[in-house]
Amino acid sequence: MGKLKWLLIVVFMVLVFSSCSPKYQISFNTTGGQLLEPITNVKKNESVRLPIPMREGHQFLGWYQDLLYTIPFTDDTKVTGNITIYAKWAVNKYRISFVYDSETNIEPIEVDYGVIITEPIPVKTGHEFVGWYKDENLTQKFVFNKMPATNLKLYAKWKPIEYVITYETNGGNHLDSEVYHYQDQLTLPVPVREGYQFTGWYQDQSLTSEFKEQTMPASNLTLYAGWNPIRYSVTWIVNGYAPTTDYYNIGEELIKPQVYKIGYEFKGWYFDQEGTLPFDLDTCPASNLIIYGLFEKLNYKITFINDGEIYDELILPYQELVDIDEPNKEGHTFLGWYLDPEMTTEFNLITPHHDITVYAGWGKNKYQVIFHENNGTDVEDIEDYFQSSFSFPITSKEGYVFYGWYLDPELKFPFVAEPIIPAFTLHLYAKWEPSNHWIYQVRENRISITGFIGTPSVLEIPSVINNKIVSRIEEEAFLNYTSLTKVIIPDTVTYIGRAAFKDCNNLQEIILSNNIAEITKELFYGCSRLNKIDLPPMIRLIGDGAFYGCLNLQEVHFSNELVEIGENAFRNCEQLVSINLPVSLEIIKKDAFNDCLLLKNINVPDKVIVYQDGVFTNTAWHLEHPDGVIYLGKMVYGFKGIIPVQVAIRPGTLGINQYAFYNSSTLQSVIVPDSLTYIGDYSFAECRKLQFIIFTEVVHIGSYAFKNCINLSSITIPKVTSTIGTEPFAGCSENLIIYTTYDNVDRLLALLDNDSRVRSLDFD
Structure with missing residues (x-):
């Protein structure tokens, strides 16, 4: 048990110590390559399989433990601790080749990846380089910057210029x-x-x-x-000249031929022969030309002279046949036209090339003068050339006076012309009168009639007696011929004496000669039955009493040359109603139309500035005129009625008539226009209250003009006054002062020498 325990403890301890063994991490710095995750939990002294990184354009050379790439780190390297290893790289080289189709040679290039590459610029004639493209279709443009990680074949793109x-x-x-x-x-x-x-x-x-x-x-x-x-031909064709051809460039000034042809005027150059298209070019056009020069006959004046006067003038073209009516000339035969008045070279009646004067040639004809003696002694007829002078033959007839030769058998038209052969057979007839009728005198081979034996009713004065021209009728030649009712006076008479027809109280008609210049004094005095008179055109003067007592005179036609009508010229012409006096008339004398009881219409020209006293007294015009200033034409004729204290003469009046303001007992001042130039005799006489009158342009001051103006204290006579009548200031106050602007004082004194009443003269 104890052994197991210890085994477990040992295992546990191994596990514990085993779990506590160190672990390490390998970090990767790819130095620009792709990022790699670190490798972790690597045991000490353990080796690992290292990854191979990727980096565009580079070749991986291995891992290194330092940035200087001196200590390599491989798959066999033992890990002894945490570590960062560094990738080492080598830059790749890449190739660029160029397809360019140009004159420029561009070699392929090898360039490290990422290196800035310079774009080569190829040149191709006539083209503009657009850029490099990755594909043959030139759709993918390559932009030059850094070298990519690939080999390239670039294509040049061109744009035609x-x-x-x-x-x-x-x-x-x-x-x-x-x-x-x-x-x-x-x-x-x-x-x-x-x-x-x-x-x-x-x-x-x-x-x-x-x-x-x-x-x-x-x-x-x-x-x-x-x-x-281009050289163009210009052919000039002119009638009468050989054609000429010139050559010109367009726009070159044309030199037109100078052409001349006697008797012709050069009309000009034309495109056509008819002259309808004028050639008006000064420089050559872009075409060949045929140009026609046309002449036009000049017109020349032919002046035909006949007897020193132009008979006709014709303007005819050169070489035109002259067609002109032959002239006629009394007593001549036309012989043709001549180049000279002497008729030495005859004109051929073809128009020459200049103006010309030609002269009519004449030959005189012969004509006869045949005398018919009318029982007078025989005389020989005459034959001679036209215009030849001849002498009248002498014929006689017992118991008769030869009155001259007449043109007609009835003896109505006497031959009074000069004895020159006419252009026809002239028959002349002898006129005879018993020798006891006409009483006349011969003066300077001309007849002056002094009377007539007998008591004719119609008396026709002959123009010729005994081949002598009757030129005068003497004074009182037919005085008191009461049998006369009509008198005819031929144009041969140039003068009729004073009272030649006075008291012919049965004379009703008178035909006067057109060649008398004067109606003498008392010429028709007392011709009480004369009812009309046509004065001949040359009459300048009607004498004193010329028509006095022409009781039945109703119509008078005045001559346009009449200048003066004498005293009593038409006095007592009781039936005269109107008169139209001619513009030539200047003077009408005293009582010229006095007692013309019916005279009412009087047309007087402005030129008349002299009316003597009584010119229109006892006429209907005067008697019926309203009271006030009476104007006749441009004259003050007089005043009718009671004269006011002041009278203003109307503007434009030229004169004041004789006796115009005579014995104006109330008149004290007169305003006179600048137009007034004439003051007549006695015009202001006996104006005893007249005190003031100024005139500036008066030329004439009449006799006794201011007589007995006893209150007139001063008066100014302008220097334009040129005539002063007798004693114009007679009877004026001794204190009268006469002012004047006369330059010549002595001259004024001479003009006033007889004015004994003036005692004081002040001259400015």
Whole structure:
């Protein structure tokens, strides 16, 4: 029992001591390799089978007890305590080979695992390198960093580069730039340039290096178009000239031929022969041309002179046949047109190449003058050239006075022209009158009528007596010829003397010569039955009393040349109702129309500024005129009714008539417009209360204009005053002061020399 006990105790003790034996742990530092769990419960001096770790890119070389890898630890090494063992490694080398399809030679490389590797950059003409890929399909890109733990075959990926061709067409049509890849087949465009032929594309602006590549090079290109100008022909065709041909480049200035053709005007150059399409180019276009020069005949003026005057003027084209009516010339035969007035060179009636004056050539014709003596002595007829002078033959008839030659057998139309051969056969008839009718005088080979024997009713004054022109009717030639009812005076008469028809109280009609310039004094005085008078166009003066007492005169037609109507010229023309005086009239003298009881309508021109006293006294116009200032034309004719203290003459008035304000007992002041230039005789005479009047532009102051204006204290005479009548200030106050702006005081004193009543003169 005791033995067993001790055996049990021994076993127990063995077990106890056995369970208390040391155990150790082996820890693994893989130094970058895979992690390993430690090996535990390793008995002392026990060896273990060590694991083999893994590390990418490395080869395991064994375990070591130190980091310096000097003491190896193997499967046979006895464990004597806890320990950490260290894995030792060797880095693997790996190979990279390159597939690159380029001009660059890239050798395979061997690189330690994990070492930074540099990406080789291959070069391939015309391509851009995209990168390296792990597969042939270039889908898995390889990124260069550290060397992986494997051998590699890398494939280069390329992107073709786009190259641009820019076209400089040098004047050709615009071409857009084109994009090509390297070695693409090139199809270059052909530009177009008007007037030029394309010679190819060049790589330089100087066009010295032609581009001949068929495929696209590995660069951008600028290509320059080369051109050769096309030589175009221009043919100039002008009528009358041989055609000429010139050659030009497009745009080159055209030198147009100078062409000239006598008698023609060059119309211009045209594309067509008809001249409908003008050639208006100055430089050569891109085509051959045929150009037509067209001429147009010039027009020239042909002036036809006939007897020193232009007969006609024609404007005709060169070489045109002249067609003109032959002129007519009295007494001549037309001989043709000549280049000179002397008729030495005849004009051929073809229009020359210049303006020309040609002259009518004439030959005088011969005509006869045949005398019909009408029982007078025979005279010889005359034949001579037209316009030749001839002398009247002398014929006689017993008991008769030869009155002259007449143009008609009835002896109504005397031949009063100069004795020159006319352009026809002239028949002249002798007129005879008994020798006891006409009383006349011969003065300077002309007849002056002084009377008539007999008591005719109608008296026709002959124009010729004894082949001498009747030019005058002397004064009182037909005084008191009461038998006369009508008188006809021929145009040969140029003067009728004073009172030639005075007191012909049965004279009803008078036809005056158109060539008299004056109705003399009392010419028709007392012709109480004369009812109308047409004054000839040349009449300038109607003398004093010319129509005085023409009781039945109703109508007067005045001459447009009339200047003056004399005193009493139409006085007592009781039936005269209206007069229309001509614009030429300037002066109407005293009592010219006095006692024309029915005269109511008076048309007076503004030019008349002189009316003498009583011109229209006792006329209906005056009698029926309302009270106040009476104006006639531009004149103050007078005043009717009671004159106020002050009178203002209306603007525009030119003058104040004679006696206009005579003896106006109430008038004290007068306002005168600047237009007033004339103050007539006695116009303010006897205006004893007149104190004030100023005028600035008066040219004429009439005689006694201010006579007996005893209250007139001062007056100013402007320097424009040029005429002053007799004693205009007679009877004025001795204290009257006359102011003046006269430059020449002596001249004013001379004009006022007879005004003895003026005692004081102050001159400014």
